Amino acid sequence: GQQLNQSPQSMFIQEGEDVSMNCTSSSIFNTWLWYKQDPGEGPVLLIALYKAGELTSNGRLTAQFGITRKDSFLNISASIPSDVGIYFCAGQRGGYQKVTFGIGTKLQVIP
Amino acid sequence: GAGVSQSPRYKVAKRGQDVALRCDPISGHVSLFWYQQALGQGPEFLTYFQNEAQLDKSGLPSDRFFAERPEGSVSTLKIQRTQQEDSAVYLCASSLYRQGRIGKDTEAFFGQGTRLTVV
Numbered sequence: 001g002q003q004l005n006q007s008p009q010s011m012f013i014q015e016g017e018d019v020s021m022n023c024t025s026s027s028i029f030n031t032w033l034w035y036k037q038d039p040g041e042g043p044v045l046l047i048a049l050y051k052a053g054e055l056t057s058n059g060r061l062t063a064q065f066g067i068t069r070k071d072s073f074l075n076i077s078a079s080i081p082s083d084v085g086i087y088f089c090a091g092q093r094g095g096y097q098k099v100t101f102g103i104g105t106k107l108q109v110i111p
Numbered sequence: 112g113a114g115v116s117q118s119p120r121y122k123v124a125k126r127g128q129d130v131a132l133r134c135d136p137i138s139g140h141v142s143l144f145w146y147q148q149a150l151g152q153g154p155e156f157l158t159y160f161q162n163e164a165q166l167d168k169s170g171l172p173s174d175r176f177f178a179e180r181p182e183g184s185v186s187t188l189k190i191q192r193t194q195q196e197d198s199a200v201y202l203c204a205s206s207l208y209r210q211g212r213i214g215k216d217t218e219a220f221f222g223q224g225t226r227l228t229v230v
Contacts, residue, residue, distance in 0.1 A: 006153075033218060042115075042202050042221035043154070088153050092217065096142060096161060097208045099219050101153035 006102030021105040022073040029091030032072040115222035136205030146202040200224040
């Protein structure tokens with residue numbers, strides 16, 4: 001079953017607002033990943049984080065790998081309608097870097 | 112190809128029917144994963160291949176599920192005697208990962224998935 005606690009599970013925001021979502025785990029991960037999934041599509045990788053404390057940006061997206069290696073957050077600035085979708089955090093660990101997913105955050109942007 | 116390709120995109124099966132789902136990973140990717148995603152949930156791990164070797168099948172829910180990757184490239188997930196609870200999206204992912212290597216190029220890239228509906 002799921003080992004990652006992701007919150008919030010859903011969000012309704014106004015276009016232009018900033019968004020923050022986070023993920024916590026009882027276990028340590030080597031890598032944290034953030035994916036976005038649109039309806040009927042597979043998850044698309046947004047950001048990958050490799051080191052504890054690392055802060056990485058990709059356009060309007062910013063994500064951080066927690067110091068304890070048990071948590072991560074994703075921020076989206078100045079949201080736009082195409083940001084709508086489900087965002088998943090995921091952690092990688094183990095001999096072959098198995099990916100474990102959170103339950104997802106469903107984001108709705110009101111124009 | 113440029114990305115992970117899965118086929119078919121949609122499959123409707125009658126209960127008891129066998130199905131086969133195909134995954135073409137990104138060329139050169141050593142690692143291949145299969146995941147099952149139920150409605151409203153995150154993907155759940157099924158099985159892992161490194162080249163042609165199936166190193167982990169701990170997530171396969173029953174012995175009706177079988178996966179293979181005979182030549183270390185294309186993989187097939189087979190479900191025998193399908194049941195309604197097998198209805199889900201089946202996702203395939205691949206990565207460059209080789210054991211002992213951590214960091215860039217170990218990220219997993221996913222295909223669009225196959226939506227299986229068992230009626």
